[in-house]
Amino acid sequence: MxxxxxxxxxxxxxxxxxxxxxxxxxxxxxxxxAVRKAIDDAGLRPSDVDGLVTYTMDSSDEVEVAxxxxxxxxxxxxxxxxxxxxxxxxxxxAAMAVATGMAKNVVVYRALNGRSGQRMGQGVSGQIISxxxxxxxxxxxxxxxxxxxxxxxxxxxxxxxYGATSEHLAHIAITQRMHAQNNxxxxxxxxxxxxxxxxxxxxxxEPLRLFDCCQEDDGGCALLITSAERAKDMKQKPxxxxxxxxxSFEGQEQMTSFYRExxxxxxxxxxxxxxxxxxxxxxxxxxxxxxxxxxxxxxxLMQLEAFGFCGKGEAKDFVTADSLTxxxxxxxxxxxxxxxxxxxxxxxxxxxxxxxxxxxxCNQPEGVDHVLVTSGVGVPTGAVIxxxx
Amino acid sequence: xxxxxxxxxxxxxxxLPPLDLKITATLVAGGALASRDYTPVxxxxxxxxxxxxxxxxxxxxxxxxxxxxxxxDWAGVDAVVTRVRTKLGGPNMPGDLLKLRGKVVAxxxxxxxxxxxxxxxxxxxxxxxxxxxxxx
Amino acid sequence: xxxxxxxxxxxxxxxxxxxxxxxxxxxxxxxxxxMIRQWCDAMGETHPAYxxxxxxxxxxxxxIKAPPTMLQAWVMEGWEMHEGYDEPKNEQHRLHKFLADHGxxxxxxxxxxxxxxxxxxxxxxxxxxTVIAEISDEKATGRGIGYFITTRTSFVNEKGEDIGSMxxxxxxxxPPAEAASAGGGAGKDxxxxxxxxKPTRIKPPMGQDNAWWWxxxxxxxxxxxxxxxxxxxxxxxxxxxxxxxxxxxxxxIAASGRGTIHTFTVIHYPQFPGYDYPIVSIIVDLEExxxxxxxxxxxxxxxxxxxxxxxxxxxxxxxxxxxxxxRPAK
Numbered sequence: 001m002x003x004x005x006x007x008x009x010x011x012x013x014x015x016x017x018x019x020x021x022x023x024x025x026x027x028x029x030x031x032x033x034a035v036r037k038a039i040d041d042a043g044l045r046p047s048d049v050d051g052l053v054t055y056t057m058d059s060s061d062e063v064e065v066a067x068x069x070x071x072x073x074x075x076x077x078x079x080x081x082x083x084x085x086x087x088x089x090x091x092x093x094a095a096m097a098v099a100t101g102m103a104k105n106v107v108v109y110r111a112l113n114g115r116s117g118q119r120m121g122q123g124v125s126g127q128i129i130s131x132x133x134x135x136x137x138x139x140x141x142x143x144x145x146x147x148x149x150x151x152x153x154x155x156x157x158x159x160x161x162y163g164a165t166s167e168h169l170a171h172i173a174i175t176q177r178m179h180a181q182n183n184x185x186x187x188x189x190x191x192x193x194x195x196x197x198x199x200x201x202x203x204x205x206e207p208l209r210l211f212d213c214c215q216e217d218d219g220g221c222a223l224l225i226t227s228a229e230r231a232k233d234m235k236q237k238p239x240x241x242x243x244x245x246x247x248s249f250e251g252q253e254q255m256t257s258f259y260r261e262x263x264x265x266x267x268x269x270x271x272x273x274x275x276x277x278x279x280x281x282x283x284x285x286x287x288x289x290x291x292x293x294x295x296x297x298x299x300x301l302m303q304l305e306a307f308g309f310c311g312k313g314e315a316k317d318f319v320t321a322d323s324l325t326x327x328x329x330x331x332x333x334x335x336x337x338x339x340x341x342x343x344x345x346x347x348x349x350x351x352x353x354x355x356x357x358x359x360x361x362c363n364q365p366e367g368v369d370h371v372l373v374t375s376g377v378g379v380p381t382g383a384v385i386x387x388x389x
Numbered sequence: 390x391x392x393x394x395x396x397x398x399x400x401x402x403x404x405l406p407p408l409d410l411k412i413t414a415t416l417v418a419g420g421a422l423a424s425r426d427y428t429p430v431x432x433x434x435x436x437x438x439x440x441x442x443x444x445x446x447x448x449x450x451x452x453x454x455x456x457x458x459x460x461x462d463w464a465g466v467d468a469v470v471t472r473v474r475t476k477l478g479g480p481n482m483p484g485d486l487l488k489l490r491g492k493v494v495a496x497x498x499x500x501x502x503x504x505x506x507x508x509x510x511x512x513x514x515x516x517x518x519x520x521x522x523x524x525x
Numbered sequence: 526x527x528x529x530x531x532x533x534x535x536x537x538x539x540x541x542x543x544x545x546x547x548x549x550x551x552x553x554x555x556x557x558x559x560m561i562r563q564w565c566d567a568m569g570e571t572h573p574a575y576x577x578x579x580x581x582x583x584x585x586x587x588x589i590k591a592p593p594t595m596l597q598a599w600v601m602e603g604w605e606m607h608e609g610y611d612e613p614k615n616e617q618h619r620l621h622k623f624l625a626d627h628g629x630x631x632x633x634x635x636x637x638x639x640x641x642x643x644x645x646x647x648x649x650x651x652x653x654x655t656v657i658a659e660i661s662d663e664k665a666t667g668r669g670i671g672y673f674i675t676t677r678t679s680f681v682n683e684k685g686e687d688i689g690s691m692x693x694x695x696x697x698x699x700p701p702a703e704a705a706s707a708g709g710g711a712g713k714d715x716x717x718x719x720x721x722x723k724p725t726r727i728k729p730p731m732g733q734d735n736a737w738w739w740x741x742x743x744x745x746x747x748x749x750x751x752x753x754x755x756x757x758x759x760x761x762x763x764x765x766x767x768x769x770x771x772x773x774x775x776x777x778i779a780a781s782g783r784g785t786i787h788t789f790t791v792i793h794y795p796q797f798p799g800y801d802y803p804i805v806s807i808i809v810d811l812e813e814x815x816x817x818x819x820x821x822x823x824x825x826x827x828x829x830x831x832x833x834x835x836x837x838x839x840x841x842x843x844x845x846x847x848x849x850x851x852r853p854a855k
Contacts, residue, residue: 022665116665122795137729137739138762141848142820143792143804145727152790153808153818160788160831205806206791206826258808259761259816263788410569419567423560425601429609449634453594454568466573467585470593474638479798488801510843511724512798524585 393465
């Protein structure tokens with residue numbers, strides 16, 4: 001039995017549907033298409049899969065997916081809570097299952113009609129997404145109803161404390177938009193953005209303008225996770241899970257951790273960083289590329305600091321040095337991310353992390369040995385490092 | 390309403406004094422009939438209720454007329470409205486308080502754009518951008 | 526609709542684009558003072574150029590002119606409109622019926638743009654010609670999937686001189702299934718007969734851990750802070766156990782109402798019914814040491830600042846709901 005998850009499991013397959021503003025099909029249809037493609041990508045048959053993991057927010061139950069895809073017997077399934085914070089958690093649960101023998105091949109998935117159906121940007125204004133009604137009662141009557149409004153409160157303080165400006169946020173949005181121009185599956189392909197486009201877009205929740213906020217899309221995305229040993233004999237080059245963790249910090253709330261001492265930091269991400277660096281024996285200097293969760297641009301600044309790519313308050317200088325571009329110190333969200341590829345709740349960022357290890361990104365930097373991928377910001381979250389065999 | 394602003398006297402971001410209008414059935418019906426719009430939902434409560442609304446509601450022409458008055462009362466008699474673009478929102482009904490707020494959003498040598506937001510308890514009723522020709 | 530039906534539907538839909546909705550419409554009466562005065566009564570207009578020939582002379586307008594936004598009123602059908610119509614009378618009606626027959630029963634005006642070439646003089650006779658200018662691709666909208674239809678109208682006077690133009694955009698949409706079935710008895714045209722209530726802010730869902738707090742706000746006009754009776758630690762938002770000593774016993778104190786802004790945002794979009802936008806949302810450091818989310822009122826958005834002292838204000842909504850807000854400290 002392993003004593004840590006280090007190098008025990010690997011991603012052997014990825015699958016995704018087209019991303020669109022109106023899929024015209026059910027979420028189950030999107031989920032099963034993505035799952036089937038991940039299985040095919042790994043060179044396996046549906047009957048080889050014996051575990052499934054998804055989000056508590058996902059509408060496609062494991063057994064419905066299994067029946068539809070033709071997955072037979074299952075010995076492991078689970079659902080991870082907290083919206084986009086679940087993304088890396090899916091990988092963590094699946095990795096634990098394959099490392100301990102609970103299951104051999106686990107597919108993790110997320111599928112949503114996030115534009116034509118229930119829109120995340122509408123927050124908790126309509127049907128309450130979360131079971132935690134009482135929690136939202138402290139925010140809804142005051143009009144704090146959307147993810148943008150919750151993140152804006154934290155972003156405002158961060159920017160004031162460290163002197164970050166709209167130009168710094170724009171740098172992030174524009175860089176990711178640039179990356180999306182090479183990605184045939186990106187919603188924002190063919191729509192490059194200038195500083196003027198960014199500045200002239202309407203204010204959503206100060207300081208967040210329209211293009212500081214991610215898309216809303218329809219689509220499905222899935223990864224197949226197996227043991228690192230078995231992955232070596234499968235069709236694709238494996239992305240080995242060097243380290244993975246979930247992370248929730250003292251005083252954590254879902255999107256509203258307003259009661260902690262320093263609102264200009266992400267202590268749950270600092271916790272995740274500490275754990276994955278310890279698990280892997282790696283440090284920030286060893287990370288060659290990243291897919292940092294990017295529902296809103298200020299989240300990138302705060303994560304760069306949490307994961308030690310720069311000091312506290314220095315992220316603004318890090319991004320203006322073009323560090324997040326292909327030739328930079330840390331190419332980030334090379335597919336366009338949630339801002340410019342699609343909002344698949346972070347699972348598409350995991351898929352890009354795998355492609356970066358395989359060497360098949362639409363914007364592949366050279367010599368990528370280690371990729372950091374994170375999940376939701378402002379929520380209980382997680383981080384993973386993918387590496388080469 | 391006396392002096393008319395010159396475009397050069399105005400700055401982008403400058404705000405108009407706010408105007409709150411109490412919406413009555415008389416105003417909704419009176420506005421509709423003054424614009425020769427006899428569609429029943431604008432003067433007949435029962436007809437509006439039959440369509441799923443709580444009450445008769447203001448027609449677009451009345452909304453535009455009220456916004457136009459708000460803007461030209463501020464800008465002065467020699468201001469000339471050359472264009473109005475409106476984005477329509479929720480209904481405006483008897484019992485509502487329509488809050489008109491305006492600000493200068495663009496300017497050139499001889500004209501300005503004034504954006505008027507009209508909000509009531511339902512949320513945004515209208516956002517109207519008026520282009521005004523002004524003395525240079 | 527299967528794929529072939531959908532194709533046939535789309536093809537037929539596109540045939541409407543570019544069609545005039547019918548022959549040009551000429552207004553019943555030329556531009557005249559009684560109609561202008563009636564308009565000014567309703568709008569509360571006192572503009573001299575619309576109402577007073579003598580005063581108009583002293584303005585750039587030089588004579589009585591019609592208010593610009595009356596343009597369309599000169600060609601409205603008037604009394605006839607109240608009867609509605611069973612059979613479509615023009616191409617615009619036919620287009621709307623065609624969409625309604627295919628399930629796009631919802632209709633919502635979304636945008637207008639009017640250009641006024643000049644203000645109209647008394648005696649001018651207005652004629653309007655309207656064309657179906659654009660039909661969008663099928664779009665997913667907040668209301669449901671549907672098509673945006675844009676009509677363009679050009680206005681001329683009796684000499685054929687251009688006096689203005691208008692474009693009007695409406696959304697024709699398929700109401701989501703749950704909305705249609707929840708509506709109860711349907712009216713004769715399939716529209717729901719259910720009466721919507723006037724929207725109010727979203728009320729806090731109440732449970733055992735929070736209802737007492739809102740009730741205290743409502744009954745005592747105070748801002749309560751929960752206090753552990755074991756160790757005296759204050760906590761907000763309220764929870765059922767003290768994280769310091771483990772006691773499940775608690776009472777509450779009334780906050781002094783003084784505090785400072787820890788951080789804030791100004792919310793512009795999206796806008797939900799029942800709220801006044803923009804909303805200045807704040808996180809307040811209460812004098813007692815606890816923090817809470819609230820709303821800042823009586824302050825312009827551009828004057829809010831981190832560190833600003835604020836004071837409590839129990840706000841009462843039209844429906845009687847009480848909520849603790851803050852305003853700049855006096």
